[in-house]
Amino acid sequence: MVSMSTINRSLNMQKLIFAVLLLFACSTAQQLSSKECEDLGFTGLALCSDCNALADYVKDQELLSDCRKCCIEDSDDSTSKIIYSGAVLEVCMRKLVFYPEIVSFIEDEKEKFPSVKVQYSFNAPPKLIMLDDAGQHKETIRIDNWKREHILEFLKEKLKLISSI
DSSP: OOOHHHHHHHHHHHHHHHHHHHHHHHHHHHHHOOHHHHHHOSSSSHHHHHHHHHHHHHHOOHHHHHHHOOOOOOOOOTTTOOOOOOOEEEEOGGGGGGOOHHHHHHHHHHGGOOOOOOEEOOOOOEEEEOOOOSSOEEEEETTOOOOOOHHHHHHHHBBBBOOOO
């Protein structure tokens, strides 16, 4: 004969498993694509702690919810482990005069990164579009205020090295 405590433990275990599966399903459904996040105004590799800091200053729950749907969980070097196969530096040619650091990178440093292509797009703010192995858009990072050395350091850390044969 099965005791009541065994049945209760079994039911509690089933409830626990159900709750864990429900939480997992909700958390994966909440993440938005990088394109959707960019459309909402969230670009770059925002950490979820950034959203928590935003909550201290902004009380708009919808904005905070969108931020949390677009962030990467904080962990030791969570963003430093992401490596891309290539990048597109997208910028408006007419606005280049306002970005001397980006002009300097394009003229003096770009040849060090054969997997980086420059794309001129009307009225586009300066940004790096990071690409996966298939050449698909994975992440967009605005670089409006970056110095040339920041762009260099970022690309050295985030791009796969192309071996010359």
